[in-house]
Amino acid sequence: MDVKVKELIVTAVQDGIELGEMTFVDSGSFYIIDHTGVTDAARGLGVGKKLVAAFVEHAREKAMKVLPLCPFAKAEFEKNSAYADVLYGN
Template sequence: MEIQNKNDGKRGAFYIEDGGKEIALMHYIFSGPGKMIIDHTEVNDAYAGKGLGLQLVKAGVAYARENHMKILPLCPFAKKIFDITPAFADVLFGS
C-alpha cells in the first residue's frame, strides 16, 4: 500500500489502494497560487485506526513543501492533525 496523488490542476486527492481498491482518500482543492485546501479525508471502516489518514495528511504536507504552498485544513480531521503537530506550521495557511 503506497500513497498516490492525482490532480487536474484545480483539485486532486491523495489516496491509498489495497488490492486495487481505494481504502483511504484525502481530497484537496487548489485555491489560487500557492494555496491548497484540504476539504475531506476518509478511511474505509475496515482500515480505521491504522494511521492511514495521518499518512495522507503527511503526504499533503510534503507536497505543499515541495511546491512552496500553504494548506488550509477545512476538513475536521486534517485540522486536528495540524493543531497537534507543530512541525506542520510552516505550511499552515495564515501562519
C-alpha cells in the same frame, strides 16, 4: 501502503484496494483540504495520518500553504507542529 497525490485527490491503496482518500482545492495561492475519508476496514491503521503527511510533503515541494477545513486534517495540523511551515496564515 502506497499514498499518491494526484490532481485534486490523495489516495492510499494497499494490495489494489483503496483504503482512504483526501480531497483538496487549489485556490491558486494555497491549498484547501476539504475532506478526508477512510474505509471502515482501515480505521485505526493510521491511513488518515499518512494521507495528511503525504499531502504536506506535496505542499512543501510546490511551495504552497495549506488551509485544513476538513475536521480530521485540521486536528492533525493542530497536533503536529512539524506542519506549521505549510499552515495557511502562518
